[in-house]
Amino acid sequence: MSLSRTQSLLSLSLLAFLAACSTVTPDVEQAGAPEQPAQDIALQPLSVPPLAALPETPPRALEGKFVPVGWGALPGWQADDLSLVWKAFINNCKGLMRPVSGSLALPARAAPRAWQPVCAAAQQAGFSDDAGSAQVRSFLEAHLQPWRLADAAGKPAKNTVTGYYEPLIRASRKRTGPYQWPLHAPPADLLTVDLGSVYPELAGKRVRGKLQGNRVVPYDTRAQISSSDKQPPVIVWADDPVEAFFLQIQGSGRAQLDDGSMIRLAYADHNGRPYASIGKWLAEKGEMTLAQTSMQNIKAWAQRNPGRVQEMLNANPAMVFFREEQIVDPELGPKGAYSIPLIGERSVAIDTRFVPLGTPVYLATQYPASSQPLRRLVFAQDTGAAIKGAARTDFYWGFGDEAGAKAGRMKQQGEMWVLWPKQAGAPAAR
Structure with missing residues (x-):
């Protein structure tokens, strides 16, 4: 239902709705709703419009600070194998060359006008997807300037680096x-409401709900949805409840169907309820310790307690x-919040208050549960x-x-350097 049809209702009920409903996505949602989900721009050739065709929109302030450095300041830069990076770089340019709407309800994006000369040069370079590492490095060093990301106080920013992935489940179109x-x-x-359309001070915030008479109320919890006689449309039926639950935690995944075909289940929306850990629920119930709540142990518990599986799942109201999406290129993952398909070990999620979407970033961290350096160009x-x-x-x-x-x-722990067009300033x- 459009905002115009509900505007009069919102003015009466929105404040009560805010008190009861989450204004952000669940902690588990990583591959967020792409800003233009219908476009498969990664499957189209790169098109770079003239600079004059990219409208100037008001800048959005970033909370971090940026300090220019030389390429030699990036730890391990020369050791990063860039031989498979060009495909990701070109795909990223496809996103950069879309004019921004200026909507404050969308995450901050890198300025297209700043990137137009670089993406035009990339188009003219004519490199293949498997361009060599030295060739790609030479192009990047010629056109980009590294900037060390600092926090609001001006100190080099260091923070936690976690990981996510695209899981696989077994499923059928029939129950x-x-x-x-x-x-x-x-x-x-x-119903999804962009609050900035009603209250400018809440720009970028959204709530989910539904109409109940003349009131907007929070949308149903998982338990309410599961027990309702009126179910949302079902895309597929999974053979394992815990696998299906963890696919929701990742926000998207692939389904191997019983007819041998495979599809992608891409994030479309959510019910607006806050995420709650089923592992914590199991620990609180005395079923296992919190340290034991791995996916494998949760699956084993579900197999031993089939009659309590829905009870466990309902502990998370989100x-x-x-x-459904078709998988055209197996190398490409689900679309992220930038509408660009993610590429394994070359894509990251960030806080757009500090780094705008579409920005190449050099990340320095370690491999999981080790001290081995993990240093590479990501997007x-x-x-x-x-x-x-x-x-x-x-x-x-x-x-x-x-x-x-x-x-x-x-x-x-990790730190990062933003790579930005040389001619564009900070x-x-x-």
């Missing part, structure tokens, strides 16, 4: 045999809704409700069980 656990498309009565293409603060990063490991194992162990957002 049959072991396939009993639904993954839903958004319900028809789900529910993610999906849309800021996603956001997450738990990803807050200068240099706070969520590293996308890619698809499958191995990526999931790395993501699950990833909790390191990094800026729109």
